[in-house]
Amino acid sequence: MSKDENRSEQQAHEAQVVDAARRRFLGQAAGATAIIAPGVTLMTIAQADSGAAAEGASSAKRWGMLVDTNKCETGCNDCVDACQQENGWGAGSSDEGLSDSRQKAQWIRTVTVRDKETKHTTQLPMMCQHCEEPPCVNVCPTGASMKRADGIVLVDKHICIGCRYCMMACPYKARSFIHESLHDQKSHAPRGKGTVESCTMCVHRVDRGDQPACVERCDKGAMMFGDLNDPNSQISRKLARVSSTQIRADLGTKPSIRYSGI
């Protein structure tokens, strides 16, 4: 017993010494810029995510896309590849080995539509339409399915219980459920077993001022990304000039993704 007491006293003393040393160090570091170097690692990493998003998403913006289906070449899969590599699903990941093709994650896919009368086929990319009135958000029992102020629809996987109501509610079949344990996820795209996921409009890139990976990759110029609320943005000016449509506009979901040429 007395040994133990001695030991704990000694430990307490040591802790005090360490605390004092740490306080001295912190004081010095705060006082002089010359020895701030050890903290640099922390500072730079903190800035890695900053960009223009220090004040967060704002309803002054509404991010959207315009897909020109006339420029989307049948057989081209570049946008899907880019998404997989950026967000680490499908071919961008070695996981989901047990799931079959109907179960595997699918954030974006190419769809071919054919006019029965003219036999004309058109390919277009199909993903989360980032609706202004998202049915997935309406049905979610936990509030995990949510829409940011700037119109990007996301799943908060911290509180997603994997019930998949949102998958049922989505008219665009845009969401997937993860059936297996995953490894080596991308640090900007957390994803895991038991939760639902979908296109995030590359929110991590948008927040730092970049374009979504699919838009950046498409060298045919079939995809355009921008702020629908800004009348002077490239996308708004093009939308004012060319005819475009929202898929299943009759449902009143008001998607942010618009298509021209269909």
Add this chain to the structure above:
Amino acid sequence: MVLSKKLKQRVGILAVVFTALMGFGSAALSDNHGGKHERAIGANAGDACVKETSWMRRNHMELLKHDRDRTLRQGIRPVEGSIKGCVDCHANKNDQGAFIPVDAEGEFCSGCHTYTAVSLDCFECHATKPDVSRVKRAGK
């Protein structure tokens, strides 16, 4: 009376043994930890965490929990409690120079979580190794 006296004695002995064991356990933990801690604190760690180490030991989960909502729901990226920040600093490298996942056995996160038997759910979804390109981008 005799019985109860014996019982009291036994309880007393048990208490002493138990306390000694507890003391030994915590000493073993701190020794073990002291050694491991030096090794496992992380390849990129600076000299100080975002808050005092003693505060972080007890409250890191609160920091992460509040800031995850700010980041995900409000899009506020530069936050104190960034799990990417934890991983960037606290991941170690193996002999070949490759990063070891922070949730691997004996590593920074799992070391304590295993000992305290608190399940570590973060890494069901989150990356367990630093994103080298992201850290590079920040450094330029």
